[in-house]
Amino acid sequence: MDEIITLDYGSGGLRTAQLIEEILVPAFRNPALEVLGDGAVLPKPESALVFSTDSFVVTPWKFPGGDIGKLAVCGTVNDVCMAGGKPLYLSLSCILEEGFCMEDFREIVASIARTAKAVGVQVVTGDTKVVERGHGDGIYLNTAGIGVLRAPGLSKDAIRPGDAVLVSGSVGCHGAAVLFARGEIPFAGSLSSDCQPLQELSAAALDAGGVRVLRDPTRGGVATTLSEFVEHSALSIELDETAIPVDPQVEAACALLGLDPLYSACEGRMLAVTAPETAEAVLQAMRRTPGGEGAVCIGRVTQSHPGHVVLRTAAGGSRLLGKLSGAQLPRIC
Amino acid sequence: MDEIITLDYGSGGLRTAQLIEEILVPAFRNPALEVLGDGAVLPKPESALVFSTDSFVVTPWKFPGGDIGKLAVCGTVNDVCMAGGKPLYLSLSCILEEGFCMEDFREIVASIARTAKAVGVQVVTGDTKVVERGHGDGIYLNTAGIGVLRAPGLSKDAIRPGDAVLVSGSVGCHGAAVLFARGEIPFAGSLSSDCQPLQELSAAALDAGGVRVLRDPTRGGVATTLSEFVEHSALSIELDETAIPVDPQVEAACALLGLDPLYSACEGRMLAVTAPETAEAVLQAMRRTPGGEGAVCIGRVTQSHPGHVVLRTAAGGSRLLGKLSGAQLPRIC
Numbered sequence: 174m175d176e177i178i179t180l181d182y183g184s185g186g187l188r189t190a191q192l193i194e195e196i197l198v199p200a201f202r203n204p205a206l207e208v209l210g211d212g213a214v215l216p217k218p219e220s221a222l223v224f225s226t227d228s229f230v231v232t233p234w235k236f237p238g239g240d241i242g243k244l245a246v247c248g249t250v251n252d253v254c255m256a257g258g259k260p261l262y263l264s265l266s267c268i269l270e271e272g273f274c275m276e277d278f279r280e281i282v283a284s285i286a287r288t289a290k291a292v293g294v295q296v297v298t299g300d301t302k303v304v305e306r307g308h309g310d311g312i313y314l315n316t317a318g319i320g321v322l323r324a325p326g327l328s329k330d331a332i333r334p335g336d337a338v339l340v341s342g343s344v345g346c347h348g349a350a351v352l353f354a355r356g357e358i359p360f361a362g363s364l365s366s367d368c369q370p371l372q373e374l375s376a377a378a379l380d381a382g383g384v385r386v387l388r389d390p391t392r393g394g395v396a397t398t399l400s401e402f403v404e405h406s407a408l409s410i411e412l413d414e415t416a417i418p419v420d421p422q423v424e425a426a427c428a429l430l431g432l433d434p435l436y437s438a439c440e441g442r443m444l445a446v447t448a449p450e451t452a453e454a455v456l457q458a459m460r461r462t463p464g465g466e467g468a469v470c471i472g473r474v475t476q477s478h479p480g481h482v483v484l485r486t487a488a489g490g491s492r493l494l495g496k497l498s499g500a501q502l503p504r505i506c
Numbered sequence: 507m508d509e510i511i512t513l514d515y516g517s518g519g520l521r522t523a524q525l526i527e528e529i530l531v532p533a534f535r536n537p538a539l540e541v542l543g544d545g546a547v548l549p550k551p552e553s554a555l556v557f558s559t560d561s562f563v564v565t566p567w568k569f570p571g572g573d574i575g576k577l578a579v580c581g582t583v584n585d586v587c588m589a590g591g592k593p594l595y596l597s598l599s600c601i602l603e604e605g606f607c608m609e610d611f612r613e614i615v616a617s618i619a620r621t622a623k624a625v626g627v628q629v630v631t632g633d634t635k636v637v638e639r640g641h642g643d644g645i646y647l648n649t650a651g652i653g654v655l656r657a658p659g660l661s662k663d664a665i666r667p668g669d670a671v672l673v674s675g676s677v678g679c680h681g682a683a684v685l686f687a688r689g690e691i692p693f694a695g696s697l698s699s700d701c702q703p704l705q706e707l708s709a710a711a712l713d714a715g716g717v718r719v720l721r722d723p724t725r726g727g728v729a730t731t732l733s734e735f736v737e738h739s740a741l742s743i744e745l746d747e748t749a750i751p752v753d754p755q756v757e758a759a760c761a762l763l764g765l766d767p768l769y770s771a772c773e774g775r776m777l778a779v780t781a782p783e784t785a786e787a788v789l790q791a792m793r794r795t796p797g798g799e800g801a802v803c804i805g806r807v808t809q810s811h812p813g814h815v816v817l818r819t820a821a822g823g824s825r826l827l828g829k830l831s832g833a834q835l836p837r838i839c
Binding site for chain 2: 210215264438
């Protein structure tokens, strides 16, 4: 095998077969994949399905706490979980740029395989394309995920006044970690992406009961996600700034660049809106689950500012938070 | 809305929401999509699943007979069909390059919607990313498809000596049409991509009975696909060159560029290997179905050259056809 990706590896011929047989199939081994048909045949599911997809164009492809491969598994797995599903199967599609290092590709494939194994999902079908130098950026990935529905009815429309707004840990770490990896922040410290799969955490929260809606605050961060929950509705969300966990490193990085941690992406945090009577139980369930130790209640659903998110600041004032406008952090996922 | 795609449209914030709400949702309207959750919730399927994915990087994005949008639907729909599935749902993920024309994006989305409607599949979930100028090529698409299994057991391992090899129409049109669109061929004539969905044609063939395996000969063409059927096996495929339909325009285009139509991609042709006793019935069923009018038998499965495809030439000689080596036609899909 060559040391770099050439256009031949996207031909659909001998080189493509080599990539599949020597790197991809050995990494993901499972019966559905090994048939190498045009599509994977999967057993009849026991319930309704959840289906999601994401493309990943993060630059650089490696950052503290993760890489594009880990992100490609977590991103889609988490979307399936947030929609109430238990993820089972992934597709994987790679758009490689001519000249990309074969060793880096192997490392990314290994990261995908490791993360998928940890989550318990199988990569069952895939595709590889190669574009000429100057028409990509090393590697872009796409994953699509199929899960079975374990919690029907999750919806922002189920949110009611008095509901609690919970977050599973400190916010904005992923965005800051990618900026550090780009050399835009002069200090590292303990700065690390929160990139992690949320299947256990979402299952724990759902089992505790009373969950209205789940969402992972990726692009646009916590502020954008919560804004989407209440826009066009008669409800508002009031956040207590002092309750929102932000790592000091992330706070410092954002301050340096004039960014707001509430708009910085997470890739392994979960927002849950729950009925008031189960909020404490959901919080305790999240705290007992790996990745949710730092779960806290950050606010309440009210009717004070219909359609808006209001931040009660540490100084005693308040300001409205809208959706992210402009591209605060391009290509962070 | 701006006239060109800017990085803001990939932010996950206001502009991304605008793209979704003003272009994507109106084009694809369906209840699963309109919830705009992290994933689509779909009814419990009646049988086993077929799951497939492809990314599309064709250049230019428009060519005689199709465009990247039509291709993105047909490519994945056809993969689901070839694996024995009836396609039901698609995901759609776009990687847009900063500066791409908004009007072209609208045109591509309309083409996706039109093709999906014709096939009877729903686009139920999606994603949009934007990369900086110089890190893409206008637009790349990914689709993943879910279908229900209608024909279990299709496999190249089911092929037996004496089986017939059928093709649904003339070969290599798609590859030649893309080369024409690139200006690499100085004449057009009736040159047009065969890009079309194969769900009716595959259903007709399967209903006729005795089908061992189906495959659409995309990248690598007919020669590569048939080579994959017999490699590592005790069987060979003997093709009759005079029986293989090649449009005169495609023949001339390939001759001019030193290419072989048997390695040029199709995007709407189907190869079927069938039991000898049902071959005629399958052929007649294909010919009665739109898109299969030109179906013919092009060869037989034998044991004369284990693991190989042998072409019996018009001149009375013979030559072995292997998988495509090198990238004959980069970025044709």
